[in-house]
Amino acid sequence: PEREIYPSLERPTIKFKDVGGMEKVKEEIEMKIIHPLQHPELYKAYGKQVGGGILMYGPPGCGKTLLARATAGQVNASFLSVGINDILDMWIGNSEKNLHQVFELARAQAPCVLFFDEVDALGASRTDMRKSGGRHLINQFLSELDGVEHSNEGVLILAATNTPWNMDSAFRRPGRFDRIVFVTPPDQAAKEAILEVLLHGKPSQKLNLEAIAKKAKDFSGADLKAIVDVAIELKLRESMKKGQPLPIEQNDLLKALDQVKPSTKEWFTTAR
Ligand code: ATP
Numbered sequence: 001p002e003r004e005i006y007p008s009l010e011r012p013t014i015k016f017k018d019v020g021g022m023e024k025v026k027e028e029i030e031m032k033i034i035h036p037l038q039h040p041e042l043y044k045a046y047g048k049q050v051g052g053g054i055l056m057y058g059p060p061g062c063g064k065t066l067l068a069r070a071t072a073g074q075v076n077a078s079f080l081s082v083g084i085n086d087i088l089d090m091w092i093g094n095s096e097k098n099l100h101q102v103f104e105l106a107r108a109q110a111p112c113v114l115f116f117d118e119v120d121a122l123g124a125s126r127t128d129m130r131k132s133g134g135r136h137l138i139n140q141f142l143s144e145l146d147g148v149e150h151s152n153e154g155v156l157i158l159a160a161t162n163t164p165w166n167m168d169s170a171f172r173r174p175g176r177f178d179r180i181v182f183v184t185p186p187d188q189a190a191k192e193a194i195l196e197v198l199l200h201g202k203p204s205q206k207l208n209l210e211a212i213a214k215k216a217k218d219f220s221g222a223d224l225k226a227i228v229d230v231a232i233e234l235k236l237r238e239s240m241k242k243g244q245p246l247p248i249e250q251n252d253l254l255k256a257l258d259q260v261k262p263s264t265k266e267w268f269t270t271a272r
Contacts, residue, residue, distance in 0.1 A: 115158045
């Protein structure tokens with residue numbers, strides 16, 4: 001049976017300011033894919049090659065997907081997100097066609113941020129990949145990236161993985177994923193910024209986010225989101241009784257902190 005994939009196409013309204021921290025990664029994205037889109041003549045003047053994508057890697061939940069969406073929002077581009085495992089799950093032989101369709105859709109929607117998640121699934125060493133004719137898919141991917149058949153002008157390519165070492169090295173050649181950035185767990189300043197973003201616009205008392213961030217050792221952005229979600233749930237229950245939205249208090253965040261376990265340490269000790 002033939003299965004078609006339905007990549008999610010959207011027009012994000014979030015921007016870089018809605019992503020806490022990640023300053024270094026934001027700068028890389030600006031230099032490598034946003035500025036070339038906005039000032040092609042400058043890049044041409046210096047003979048600087050444009051094109052190619054950025055590969056982000058690091059522990060889960062640290063904002064890779066979020067930042068990719070925000071990149072689209074930042075430049076008013078559409079956003080097409082594709083999980084490589086979804087493509088691989090397709091009936092054998094169909095996955096190349098599907099991949100081609102994804103690129104064609106992105107080209108038709110340009111300017112478009114085309115985001116590939118779980119790209120480690122394209123590892124040449126994976127036996128199930130070899131069995132299922134994965135080499136063909138890799139070659140298809142490489143020629144789509146190179147824009148052999150159709151130009152990728154206006155298509156901004158980002159990818160993410162938790163395990164970059166599994167990827168075929170052909171992906172890292174110039175014009176492909178020639179920029180690789182490590183998305184670290186948030187540091188103190190980034191944690192404060194993330195909490196700030198997550199609590200923005202919510203009813204709250206004056207909060208000491210610095211203190212919360214200090215206690216949140218080894219927490220990812222997603223873990224911090226879990227803290228805020230738990231705190232909001234606690235507050236919602238109370239608010240329901242009172243029939244009005246009560247402000248989130250420092251103590252709600254502290255209670256929530258006790259209920260959420262940090263997740264990033266595991267990646268550093270077991271990922272490889
Ligand atoms: P995975 O490897 O699991 O796909 P990821 O790095 O792509 O993880 P995201 O999906 O972007 O992580 O993050 C999960 C959620 O955590 C986000 O939707 C957001 O709510 C929150 N989050 C993570 N990082 C940040 C950040 N820097 N600023 C604000 N929110 C964040």
